[in-house]
Amino acid sequence: xxxxxxxxxxxxxxxxxxxxxxxxxxxxxxxxxxxxxxxxxxxxxxxxxxxxxxxxxxxxxxxxxxxxxxxxxxxxxxxxxxxxxxxxxxxxxxxxxxxxxxxxxxxxxxxxxxxxxxxxxxxxxxxxxxxxxxxxxxxxx
Numbered sequence: 001x002x003x004x005x006x007x008x009x010x011x012x013x014x015x016x017x018x019x020x021x022x023x024x025x026x027x028x029x030x031x032x033x034x035x036x037x038x039x040x041x042x043x044x045x046x047x048x049x050x051x052x053x054x055x056x057x058x059x060x061x062x063x064x065x066x067x068x069x070x071x072x073x074x075x076x077x078x079x080x081x082x083x084x085x086x087x088x089x090x091x092x093x094x095x096x097x098x099x100x101x102x103x104x105x106x107x108x109x110x111x112x113x114x115x116x117x118x119x120x121x122x123x124x125x126x127x128x129x130x131x132x133x134x135x136x137x138x139x140x141x
Contacts (some may be wrong), residue, residue, distance in 0.1 A: 007103035014107040027079035034082040046115035050118040050123030059131040096132030
């Protein structure tokens with residue numbers, strides 16, 4: 001599936017819920033269903049700064065594509081990072097660097113998060129793009 005198709009699928013999933021409370025519950029459910037990150041990656045190197053909760057994001061390059069795993073000590077935050085991973089996982093560094101993550105606004109995520117959670121969301125996206133830039137540079141040496 002393309003980045004656009006995955007995002008449209010997420011938009012469709014969230015459109016089933018009328019209230020934001022139901023969408024939060026769905027984010028919690030996603031967070032609970034997401035497998036935890038390997039304990040060896042729960043370290044300061046993989047900790048995203050700028051998040052209210054602790055969020056660990058690990059990325060590795062495999063056959064020219066980046067594979068992400070993540071975890072958080074807050075289940076809503078884990079749901080949010082899981083949505084981001086669903087969209088950008090197993091993509092090329094350039095795709096990640098240039099991804100238009102339109103689903104965030106379409107489902108109202110940014111608008112319905114507390115300011116600290118919204119900052120955390122921005123920090124997660126920034127870190128994913130930084131991984132894209134780093135691996136792109138590595139591939140183009």
